[in-house]
Amino acid sequence: MRLLSAAQLAGESAAGESLARKYVKACAGMTLIGNVSAELALLDTGTQQFPVSITDGGEPDGNCYVVSPRTAYSGYAREEIRRLGKPWLTWPLQLLTLGVDLLLRVARVDRLVQVNNWLLSTNLYPAEWGTAELPAITALLRETFPDSGFGFRSLNDFSNREMRLCLESLGYLSIPSRQVYLFDGRAGAQAPFLRHHNTRMDATLLRRSPYEVVPGSQLDDGDLQRIEHLYNLLYLDKYCRLNPHYSAQWLKRGRDEGWLELRALRNPEGRIDGALGWFANATLISAPIVGYDTALPQRAGLYRQLTRLCLQEAVERRVVLNFSSGAALFKRLRGGQPEIEYSLIHVAHLSWPRRLVWTLLSRLLHGIAVPLMKKLKL
Incomplete structure (x- = not known):
């Protein structure tokens, strides 16, 4: 198992390159997606290859949510709340997200490594990728990035329940992100x-x-x-x-x-x-x-x-269509089934203040955001 930088990939020749390898080489310079600032690497497990995004927290404000949890849970959340059209709910939630943004900035949550991150709203996980490699991936990332959180985006219990449970058993925190709609074909x-x-x-x-x-x-x-x-x-x-x-x-x-x-x-x-x-x-x-x-x-x-x-x-x-979030009523009327989507983040090796903020974020989102998403059918 090894983690290869974009520079290493550029210096290697490989016959029959995987799609993940091609993707990392194509997007490594971050010129093809205008508002994404991150390094890309390739995780080669020996049986699978995955793009990995790496941010150090020093990226510009407004960095895209596909690599920035701060944008996902404060900036993007404020935009979503603004569109709710429910003044009685908007103001308290706006104040809450401002407080969350301050905590996330202090805790350096954007110092983060994300496995299988294709820089998309929804990352797909191969069915043949089981849980046996997760302990080794965890050990590799913890050794390579001792001052960064690391984890996996875009998990839901319909498609990834076994993986989520395995990651939680390895000490990963479950961080709800949004409600997506699935169509089982x-x-x-x-x-x-x-x-x-x-x-x-x-x-x-x-x-x-x-x-x-x-x-x-x-x-x-x-x-x-x-x-x-x-x-x-x-x-x-x-x-x-x-x-x-x-x-x-x-x-x-x-x-x-x-x-x-x-x-x-x-x-x-x-x-x-x-x-x-x-x-x-x-x-x-x-x-x-x-x-x-x-x-x-x-x-x-x-x-x-x-x-x-x-x-x-x-x-x-x-196959199953993961039709992402948004236009909830439209998708429900066509048979879309709602599922809460999670990120699983490992922070046990970080300092206690940073761990505390990630833990508070997890509890806040499980306790407030998930019930609201289900009640309001977002």
């Missing part, structure tokens, strides 16, 4: 979510749509620039500027190197008005890239068509 055409009224209506809409579904192989550089723009319209302009700023160059590298699959909706005049980008493995699929022209009338149903493409892909592959 393992039954193929018999998948339960296909029977929902809204799902069937979306299928009809896509079938009658004037848009052509274009695979990634048919997209040129101009199309990729357009997809970057559509993603920005939705995730940055409509939702939150703290979401990852994926560039057209990132889309192109992913498409060409095989770690990202793209689909686009091209209108009869040749313009792309909606697009998707998938990450997938043998059992799971996620869609970190979703974008559409938000200036077009809602009756065009672009988001509905893109959602239907995601559900079809899960059914055809017979």
Whole structure:
């Protein structure tokens, strides 16, 4: 088992490179994702390879939440709270997040190493990766990063319960992050979510749509620039500027190197008005890239068509679609099943004040955030 820096990877030649190795080499310079500041390395366990993000806490304010827990639990949380539209709840929660931000800064929570971090909202874990290697990974990271916390993002009990329990037995803290929505397509055409009224209506809409579904192989550089723009319209302009700023160059590298699959909706005049980008493995699929022209009338149903493409892909592959968080009612009406997502963080080797803040964060989120997410169906 070894941890290889980006510089070491650049100096090695490897036949039949894994997708993880390609990804680390592509993103190591941090020029392809505009608001992510971190080092990348490759963890080679001997049976699997995973990208690893490394931050030292000295990165700029507003560093993307995919590498910064401070942004995830204070900056991003403030943006989410602001959109709740419930004044009686907004003000106390805003004050709470300001206090949390101060604690996180003092505890240097952004001095963190994260395994299997693909710099996405949702990281996928291979089903064949069991728990036997976790003690050795823990020992390696503790020895290599004695002054950093380390852990794993994007775990939920539907897909990763055994892994979560194993990590907790090794002393990792469970830190809730958000509620995600899963669509289980393992039954193929018999998948339960296909029977929902809204799902069937979306299928009809896509079938009658004037848009052509274009695979990634048919997209040129101009199309990729357009997809970057559509993603920005939705995730940055409509939702939150703290979401990852994926560039057209990132889309192109992913498409060409095989770690990202793209689909686009091209209108009869040749313009792309909606697009998707998938990450997938043998059992799971996620869609970190979703974008559409938000200036077009809602009756065009672009988001509905893109959602239907995601559900079809899960059914055809017979896998589970992790459709991330957000648009909760929309996803529930189509059969999405809510699951709380966690990060598992090891801090037992850190100083007691830093351990205390991580422990308080865990208890605060378990005690307040999780019940709120479930009650408000976020």
